[in-house]
Amino acid sequence: MEMPAVYAARIGSQPDRSSIDRLLAYLPPDKQARIGRFRNFADAQRTLLAEIVVRNAIVGTTGTDNRSIRFDTNCYGKPYLKNSEYFNFNISHSGEWVVFVFGHCAVGIDVEQIGPIDISLAERYFSPLEYSSLMSHDPSDRIACFYDLWTLKESYVKAVGKGLSIPLDAFAILIGRDGIRMEGGGPERYFFRQYGIDAGYRLSVCSAKDEFPACPVLLNAEDECVSFIRHCQEGTGYG
Numbered sequence: 001m002e003m004p005a006v007y008a009a010r011i012g013s014q015p016d017r018s019s020i021d022r023l024l025a026y027l028p029p030d031k032q033a034r035i036g037r038f039r040n041f042a043d044a045q046r047t048l049l050a051e052i053v054v055r056n057a058i059v060g061t062t063g064t065d066n067r068s069i070r071f072d073t074n075c076y077g078k079p080y081l082k083n084s085e086y087f088n089f090n091i092s093h094s095g096e097w098v099v100f101v102f103g104h105c106a107v108g109i110d111v112e113q114i115g116p117i118d119i120s121l122a123e124r125y126f127s128p129l130e131y132s133s134l135m136s137h138d139p140s141d142r143i144a145c146f147y148d149l150w151t152l153k154e155s156y157v158k159a160v161g162k163g164l165s166i167p168l169d170a171f172a173i174l175i176g177r178d179g180i181r182m183e184g185g186g187p188e189r190y191f192f193r194q195y196g197i198d199a200g201y202r203l204s205v206c207s208a209k210d211e212f213p214a215c216p217v218l219l220n221a222e223d224e225c226v227s228f229i230r231h232c233q234e235g236t237g238y239g
Ligand SMILES: CC(C)(COP(=O)(O)OP(=O)(O)OC[C@H]1O[C@@H](n2cnc3c(N)ncnc32)[C@H](O)[C@@H]1OP(=O)(O)O)[C@@H](O)C(=O)NCCC(=O)NCCS
Pocket: 047, 050, 076, 077, 078, 079, 090, 091, 092, 093, 094, 108, 109, 110, 111, 125, 126, 150, 153, 154, 157, 158, 159, 160, 161, 162, 163, 164, 168
């Protein structure tokens, strides 16, 4: 795998209430407990589907059996696959979408459902350069532009792995005719790509290498659940 792979799955009706317990049985106890604690069913669905999509990719790419997959998190909460420096991944979920990127280098991804926002938030969170670029847009375009910048910024802090411990106004993302670039931030260079998966969402990916696929691979949520169960039944699962 030379360049990062980007996957997107729309939840739709899957995983549904009747398949959740079956799927959970093949996850380690801490993950079962975390998903079981969600009061909101959609949160449980999003987190479970993301877990399954990542596990399917690990099984398919590295040949590791589901039972042998071990994750850990860095001190800022970014999950990584233990004992595999070559499988870097990151996930994001919002509304009906679960998205995920994996590659050989540091990667981050963010999807956000576009919704009404108070544009003055941008003055608080964005750098002065980003804020003036946002305000230079026609008012009717500002919400979409806000989400472009928001997801790009989040994809960066997620690629670095430090999350929001990086002050969001400490670096600027500039979207120009010749591409997307960053000013400020740390000494390492990062690169960006945006994908259109749904008119109501913005999806941004950040990578330490300037190589991106032309478009995300669209996954079918039901197929992912079915192939995960099939793989687990061939093994013995966690039970
Ligand atoms: C990780 C973070 C940066 C993104 O969270 P988010 O946008 O709410 O959620 P996403 O769905 O995009 O990503 C969540 C996933 O990121 C991963 N993640 C968690 N910590 C991470 C970190 N430090 N670095 C990278 N990835 C991380 C996890 O896999 C998590 O999935 P899970 O919840 O199923 O375990 C989080 O720290 C956060 O709180 N964001 C707040 C958003 C905000 O205020 N943005 C303002 C921008 S203008």
